Amino acid sequence: MKNHGLLVAITVVNLALLLFTAVSQVRSSFAQSDPPVLRSRALEIVDGQGRVRASISVLPAGKSPKGDPYPETVLLRLITERGRPSVKISASEQGSGLGFAGPTNTKDTYVVLEARGTVSSLKLRNEDGREQNVKP
Numbered sequence: 001m002k003n004h005g006l007l008v009a010i011t012v013v014n015l016a017l018l019l020f021t022a023v024s025q026v027r028s029s030f031a032q033s034d035p036p037v038l039r040s041r042a043l044e045i046v047d048g049q050g051r052v053r054a055s056i057s058v059l060p061a062g063k064s065p066k067g068d069p070y071p072e073t074v075l076l077r078l079i080t081e082r083g084r085p086s087v088k089i090s091a092s093e094q095g096s097g098l099g100f101a102g103p104t105n106t107k108d109t110y111v112v113l114e115a116r117g118t119v120s121s122l123k124l125r126n127e128d129g130r131e132q133n134v135k136p
Contacts, residue, residue: 053079080104102127 042057054077061072071092078087080103088099095116102109109127114120122134 047081051079051081051083053081055079 045054056076073092076089077085082104084104097114100111112123125131
């Protein structure tokens with residue numbers, strides 16, 4: 001009889017633990033109303049070899065090598081496996097742009113779509129030097 005009472009007590013404790021675990025799992029499985037936010041100054045996505053393949057960053061205002069000022073800019077880069085930034089999307093208060101570069105072995109094959117101030121433009125350039133500028 002002593003064993004029977006002990007078995008009943010252990011069973012009651014096990015059921016209580018099972019109910020507690022089930023209730024806590026159900027509560028945590030409900031979607032949160034405010035999903036968490038990732039905050040950072042930059043984000044990099046790397047491939048299996050540790051090479052940066054995409055990045056998004058906020059670049060501070062500064063001056064170009066020629067001395068021309070440029071504004072703070074948000075820049076998204078998509079990078080090839082050889083390290084060439086082939087797609088760039090930028091945004092600042094002065095304007096925004098989208099650029100596509102040719103493959104790694106090219107220097108002058110690209111497309112640039114830009115809106116700066118009140119002016120927009122599209123520039124297409126081939127490796128052979130042929131170029132077309134489109135402005136409304």
